[in-house]
Amino acid sequence: MSERVKSTEKSPAEDAPQPGPVQKDAATKDAVKAAKAGAALPSLGVVGMFRWAWTQLTSMRTALFLLLLLAVAAVPGSLFPQRPANPSVVTQYIKDHPDYGKLLDSVQLYDVYSSAWFSAIYILLFISLIGCVVPRAIAHYKAMRSQPPRTPKRLSRLPEYGTLVVPADAGIPASDAIEDAAALLKKRGYRVDVRHDDGARPSLGAERGFLREVGNLVFHTSLIGVLVSVAVGGLFGYSGQRILVEGDTFVNTLVGYDQFTPGTNFQSGQLQPYSIQLDKFQATFDRESQGKFGQPIDFTADVTTKENPGAPAKKEVLKVNDPVTLGGTSIYLTGNGYAPVVTVRDGKGNVAMQGPVVAKLQGENYYSSVVIKVPDAKPDQLGFAGFFLPTAFVTEQGISFSGDPDLINPQLSLNSYYGDLGLDKGAPQNVFELDVKGLKELNSRKAEAGGITLAPGNTYTLPEGKGSITFDGVKKYVGVDIHHNPGQLSALIFALLAVAGLIVSLYVNRRRVWVRTGTHEDGRTMVEYGLLARGEDHRLAGEAATLRSLLAGKWNLDADNPETAPSNSSPAGSPEPKKDQ
Amino acid sequence: MFPINETMGQYSELFMLLAAGTYTVAFIAFAWDLARSSKSLKAIDLKAAAAGASADTSAKVPVAAGASAGAATPRPAGSGGGRLSGPADRAERPSSYASSANGAGQTADDSMRYGERRAPARVAVALTVLGAAIHAAAVLTRAVGAGRVPWGNMYEFLTTGAFVAAAVFLVVLIRRDLRFLGTFVVGLVVIMLVAASVAFWTPVGHLVPALQSYWLIIHVSIAVLSSALFTLTFAMSALQLVQSHRQRTIAAGGADKLGFMRLVPSALSLENLSYRINAIAFIGWTFTLMFGAIWAEKAWGRFWGWDTKEVWTFVIWVVYAGYLHARATRGWTGTRAAWLSIVGYLCVVFNFTIVNQFFNGLHSYSGL
Numbered sequence: 037m038s039e040r041v042k043s044t045e046k047s048p049a050e051d052a053p054q055p056g057p058v059q060k061d062a063a064t065k066d067a068v069k070a071a072k073a074g075a076a077l078p079s080l081g082v083v084g085m086f087r088w089a090w091t092q093l094t095s096m097r098t099a100l101f102l103l104l105l106l107a108v109a110a111v112p113g114s115l116f117p118q119r120p121a122n123p124s125v126v127t128q129y130i131k132d133h134p135d136y137g138k139l140l141d142s143v144q145l146y147d148v149y150s151s152a153w154f155s156a157i158y159i160l161l162f163i164s165l166i167g168c169v170v171p172r173a174i175a176h177y178k179a180m181r182s183q184p185p186r187t188p189k190r191l192s193r194l195p196e197y198g199t200l201v202v203p204a205d206a207g208i209p210a211s212d213a214i215e216d217a218a219a220l221l222k223k224r225g226y227r228v229d230v231r232h233d234d235g236a237r238p239s240l241g242a243e244r245g246f247l248r249e250v251g252n253l254v255f256h257t258s259l260i261g262v263l264v265s266v267a268v269g270g271l272f273g274y275s276g277q278r279i280l281v282e283g284d285t286f287v288n289t290l291v292g293y294d295q296f297t298p299g300t301n302f303q304s305g306q307l308q309p310y311s312i313q314l315d316k317f318q319a320t321f322d323r324e325s326q327g328k329f330g331q332p333i334d335f336t337a338d339v340t341t342k343e344n345p346g347a348p349a350k351k352e353v354l355k356v357n358d359p360v361t362l363g364g365t366s367i368y369l370t371g372n373g374y375a376p377v378v379t380v381r382d383g384k385g386n387v388a389m390q391g392p393v394v395a396k397l398q399g400e401n402y403y404s405s406v407v408i409k410v411p412d413a414k415p416d417q418l419g420f421a422g423f424f425l426p427t428a429f430v431t432e433q434g435i436s437f438s439g440d441p442d443l444i445n446p447q448l449s450l451n452s453y454y455g456d457l458g459l460d461k462g463a464p465q466n467v468f469e470l471d472v473k474g475l476k477e478l479n480s481r482k483a484e485a486g487g488i489t490l491a492p493g494n495t496y497t498l499p500e501g502k503g504s505i506t507f508d509g510v511k512k513y514v515g516v517d518i519h520h521n522p523g524q525l526s527a528l529i530f531a532l533l534a535v536a537g538l539i540v541s542l543y544v545n546r547r548r549v550w551v552r553t554g555t556h557e558d559g560r561t562m563v564e565y566g567l568l569a570r571g572e573d574h575r576l577a578g579e580a581a582t583l584r585s586l587l588a589g590k591w592n593l594d595a596d597n598p599e600t601a602p603s604n605s606s607p608a609g610s611p612e613p614k615k616d617q
Numbered sequence: 618m619f620p621i622n623e624t625m626g627q628y629s630e631l632f633m634l635l636a637a638g639t640y641t642v643a644f645i646a647f648a649w650d651l652a653r654s655s656k657s658l659k660a661i662d663l664k665a666a667a668a669g670a671s672a673d674t675s676a677k678v679p680v681a682a683g684a685s686a687g688a689a690t691p692r693p694a695g696s697g698g699g700r701l702s703g704p705a706d707r708a709e710r711p712s713s714y715a716s717s718a719n720g721a722g723q724t725a726d727d728s729m730r731y732g733e734r735r736a737p738a739r740v741a742v743a744l745t746v747l748g749a750a751i752h753a754a755a756v757l758t759r760a761v762g763a764g765r766v767p768w769g770n771m772y773e774f775l776t777t778g779a780f781v782a783a784a785v786f787l788v789v790l791i792r793r794d795l796r797f798l799g800t801f802v803v804g805l806v807v808i809m810l811v812a813a814s815v816a817f818w819t820p821v822g823h824l825v826p827a828l829q830s831y832w833l834i835i836h837v838s839i840a841v842l843s844s845a846l847f848t849l850t851f852a853m854s855a856l857q858l859v860q861s862h863r864q865r866t867i868a869a870g871g872a873d874k875l876g877f878m879r880l881v882p883s884a885l886s887l888e889n890l891s892y893r894i895n896a897i898a899f900i901g902w903t904f905t906l907m908f909g910a911i912w913a914e915k916a917w918g919r920f921w922g923w924d925t926k927e928v929w930t931f932v933i934w935v936v937y938a939g940y941l942h943a944r945a946t947r948g949w950t951g952t953r954a955a956w957l958s959i960v961g962y963l964c965v966v967f968n969f970t971i972v973n974q975f976f977n978g979l980h981s982y983s984g985l
């Protein structure tokens with residue numbers, strides 16, 4: 037970057053493509069400057085150190101280095117399980133790799149994207165970016181307000197150079213010719229400055245393509261905008277999950293969530309108490325193609341929403357890829373499954389539990405696990421664990437599996453236990469797991485009574501008079517994610533700005549054109565012009581050709597005719613004749 | 618949702634096979650072209666050497682290429698920038714001195730315009746066009762058979778991606794003589810088709826709900842297109858490395874052991890063209906990243922979650938941003954930039970193969 041800023045201060049002569057000597061010149065100049073600075077400041081000192089560090093940090097080389105470092109640093113996040121995405125997998129991973137699992141944790145490899153080292157890299161990168169953008173913006177602002185640089189003595193040294201000769205009888209003197217050229221360049225979007233002070237040899241300097249730099253600045257600034265938007269989202273946003281069985285209603289309050297992740301600055305007052313009820317869920321499976329028979333092809337949830345408790349109810353449809361927005365949040369359909377409805381009676385014959393039990397997906401075709409905890413059963417608490425199969429099949433080895441995702445032959449197979457479920461101790465328990473350690477087994481395949489296998493409508497009476505369980509039917513459930521991200525819109529706007537800036541900066545070309553005219557002894561008007569690109573520009577030769585033909589057209593010359601080029605006034609050191617395209 | 622048409626699916630597979638066969642023949646023709654041209658260039662060289670011994674230095678070597686004859690010594694740098702404008706330090710690099718130090722011409726000159734007629738290359742291109750036409754029919758029948766865009770699983774990514782790679786190559790060929798890349802591009806296309814049919818074959822079917830979104834159409838098509846462009850620049854960058862090594866060797870007076878590289882333009886012109894293609898592809902990749910984020914927001918409620926696929930898309934983006942920076946950083950243009958372009962492409966390949974298959978993430982449904 038510092039290279040760039042310096043180059044704007046260069047005189048046009050230095051910009052001319054004489055790389056070897058010019059670069060050396062610039063280097064010596066810098067050395068002189070540095071030497072002068074050194075003379076004024078014998079030792080570096082604190083300020084000098086700081087300035088040195090700043091120059092280093094904002095150099096193009098450092099930016100490149102930090103970018104590549106960022107790319108490398110992002111990789112481990114895809115190799116190791118990440119806590120924010122899935123904390124339980126991380127815990128399991130550490131358990132499975134006792135040798136280095138903990139070590140990885142100590143260097144934050146399970147939290148790569150919030151780790152100290154990852155943050156350090158991108159914060160440095162963005163400081164470097166600001167250090168880049170600000171001086172560059174100032175330099176560019178100045179460049180935009182100043183006149184195009186003075187006309188170089190030798191236009192023939194520019195990468196694109198050409199000459200035209202207007203015959204004496206055309207009646208176009210040098211001063212008119214330069215005005216013609218100026219008008220033409222202005223029309224092509226150049227900013228033009230005509231210089232008559234050279235007396236007999238008037239010239240003009242023209243420049244265009246300032247948008248290139250503007251685009252680059254917009255691009256880099258927008259990246260900062262995206263980062264800030266993301267940070268705002270993290271501070272003030274929140275997200276949560278909830279499972280809804282058909283008929284259930286979710287109310288947007290903290291207790292309404294199964295799982296809730298607040299942003300750093302979240303306040304519970306932010307939650308608007310809207311409600312959403314799952315009326316019906318419909319899953320459609322592929323019955324057409326052989327190869328993908330039974331693959332899900334559509335999930336549709338019919339819901340009833342209310343903006344707040346007093347508002348009128350509204351029917352809406354929630355689908356994958358099509359969230360419902362409500363109260364500043366978006367609600368996403370992220371999962372679904374079956375919830376067998378059961379009735380459990382205890383040893384005294386009372387209904388101890390009745391309702392749907394969410395079955396957790398385990399394998400293909402909605403093969404799901406079921407855990408039923410009945411703390412209200414008396415005299416002993418009851419617990420059940422087993423599987424739900426929408427379409428039950430049993431292999432010859434006695435292994436049951438689900439043959440289809442639809443409810444063709446639903447079956448509940450359970451083990452049962454009694455004893456103290458441990459729910460009263462207050463320690464949080466996973467509803468999807470039953471800890472059987474302190475429990476006595478009633479039913480299982482190994483037990484005398486065998487396991488419990490139920491079809492809808494069936495009832496099984498537990499051994500030892502512990503009660504009974506009835507499989508009443510099957511409902512469906514959905515898992516929804518609820519997100520509020522206040523940084524989202526501005527992130528999108530900045531991202532769009534960034535792309536716009538990127539395209540402009542890659543496709544607008546910054547060019548300078550100089551034209552000089554003069555009158556030959558024999559009365560002909562001699563015109564020479566040169567073009568210079570700033571930065572990448574593969575169309576400079578094309579622009580030179582266009583300008584040539586436009587000028588020739590204006591003066592009724594034959595642009596392709598070499599005769600229009602003066603044979604005797606070709607300056608020394610002029611380049612070999614260009615091969616044309 | 619359109620019904621599945623399995624007959625169309627079978628036609629599609631037949632066309633895929635035919636296309637792969639045609640491409641294979643095209644590949645052989647391209648390889649033949651390389652071998653033959655390299656031989657004939659050597660003959661021209663010998664003749665030129667004989668002529669050069671007797672004639673004065675301005676004798677023209679009769680080759681189609683634009684490289685000037687008798688340029689065994691580097692041209693003055695100031696005149697080297699005629700068509701190759703760029704950052705000021707560009708002409709300082711040894712590769713650009715050496716760019717004209719080729720001695721003999723190249724089949725594709727530095728501007729990569731078409732020059733001399735090469736019969737085998739023409740046959741190869743014609744065969745590639747034929748292969749691409751059959752391939753297009755294959756992709757189209759697949760789309761009709763499935764009643765949707767044909768990019769919903771690995772098989773379809775590969776077959777459609779291969780088609781886009783071939784098509785992009787042919788489109789660029791209209792403007793620039795990149796036939797020296799033929800063996801590479803067509804070879805890769807054949808590999809992709811074979812891999813698709815052998816390892817990833819999937820019958821026509823509907824999309825899972827997670828993929829049913831118009832963002833699939835936008836996001837994936839741009840990703841595939843950008844990847845095809847990255848494929849071209851990868852090949853060019855690799856050749857650039859070889860070429861600049863060769864040019865340095867020759868400039869230092871060494872023997873030219875890589876005769877076939879005479880078919881390839883100078884390192885500098887390879888670099889310049891691949892920069893331009895990479896710039897387009899980078900914009901495409903930026904859109905891929907953005908549209909992916911928008912889709913993720915629609916599907917999962919967060920626009921960025923560092924899912925493995927997202928991580929690698931980001932890594933690729935940053936590497937190519939680094940490449941663009943390198944082109945503007947003193948000391949990083951040329952060979953180092955080419956390395957970055959290669960690393961970027963390796964990441965693209967990794968993202969598509971390893972990440973799709975072996976990494977678990979939200980994107981894993983992309984379907985085997």
Ligand code: HEM
Pocket residue numbers: 037040094095096097098099103161162164165166168169251252255256259537538541542571572935937938941942944945
């Ligand atoms: C957040 C990290 C960054 C990213 C992703 C990034 C990306 C890019 C991209 C894609 C380009 C090429 C497009 C264009 O010319 O506008 C570019 C150009 C440029 N960047 Fe960055 N950049 C980053 C940080 C920086 C920093 C820290 C600096 C300053 C040291 C910097 C200085 C420049 C300059 C000078 C150019 C223009 C190069 C030219 O004219 O060809 N960038 N950047």
